[in-house]
Amino acid sequence: MADYIVGLTGGIGSGKTTIANLFADKGITLVDADVIARDMVAPNSPALQAIIERYGAHILDNQGQLDRAKLRLRVFDDDDERTWLNGLLHPMIRKHMLKQAREARSEYAIMVVPLLVENSLTQMVNRILVVDVDPETQITRTMARDKVTREQVQAILDAQASRQDRLTLADDVIANEQTMEQLTLTVEQLHQSYLQAARQYQLTQE
CATH class of the missing domain: 3.40.50.300 (P-loop containing nucleotide triphosphate hydrolases)
Structure with missing residues (x-):
């Protein structure tokens, strides 16, 4: 620990x-924020469902995964959308980062x-x-x-x-x-x- x-x-x-x-x-032990962020938007995750509800199913790729490039384009120049997305994901990412760090051997x-x-x-x-x-x-x-x-x-x-x-x-x-x-x-x-x-x-x- x-x-x-x-x-x-x-x-x-x-x-x-x-x-x-x-x-x-x-x-x-490495705790990688990018890896955790990807896990947070895995198929059927609550975060991905919220993103689909806001932006539509076209935000997914052909395999049903979040198309991160499309999402980046959607929020890159839009402060309101970036604030919304950060508000959704950042608390979850921080929680999991700290949990993984505390559990490190x-x-x-x-x-x-x-x-x-x-x-x-x-x-x-x-x-x-x-x-x-x-x-x-x-x-x-x-x-x-x-x-x-x-x-x-x-x-x-x-x-x-x-x-x-x-x-x-x-x-x-x-x-x-x-x-x-x-x-x-x-x-x-x-x-x-x-x-x-x-x-x-x-x-x-x-």
């Missing part, structure tokens, strides 16, 4: 998954939350780890990964917290333009630091 939670965040294309997996390789848990800063979720974690890269690297990586245009990536970047906002809130930063060998060493150093912090935190709770 992990009482100490490290929030891992970063902008699109920063390489959060790579860093998270390096911690997982050390036996640390490792000494601390890594909570992977892309929008940790944007959605004001920093109070859920004990420490904030930001994965940081140059904005041009974010753009080129995301274009290659998602087969999208520069303009589409830039629109996403503009909608996210700024690089400076994330860095200002960070307790730790990984510059993710290193070699895998360097990243592995950096993660090992942070891992040892988090183990120590988790043990000290546990002592204060007893």
Whole structure:
């Protein structure tokens, strides 16, 4: 049971998954907000039913799953609709993230939350780890990964917290333009630091 939670965040294309997996390789439980968000809108879920009632069945794909791309387009430029959707999903996602983190078998848990800063979720974690890269690297990586245009990536970047906002809130930063060998060493150093912090935190709770 992990009482100490490290929030891992970063902008699109920063390489959060790579860093998270390096911690997982050390036996640390990962709590992934994106995975939980997908689970919340699985077929026949109450959240999906509410989304269908609001937007119609055309929001589904041919397999009856939520078409996340269509939903993003529907709410991206509409503050009212985005507020409605966030109000529906965010409380459920937060509840399940905390539940999974508390049930972690490792000494601390890594909570992977892309929008940790944007959605004001920093109070859920004990420490904030930001994965940081140059904005041009974010753009080129995301274009290659998602087969999208520069303009589409830039629109996403503009909608996210700024690089400076994330860095200002960070307790730790990984510059993710290193070699895998360097990243592995950096993660090992942070891992040892988090183990120590988790043990000290546990002592204060007893």
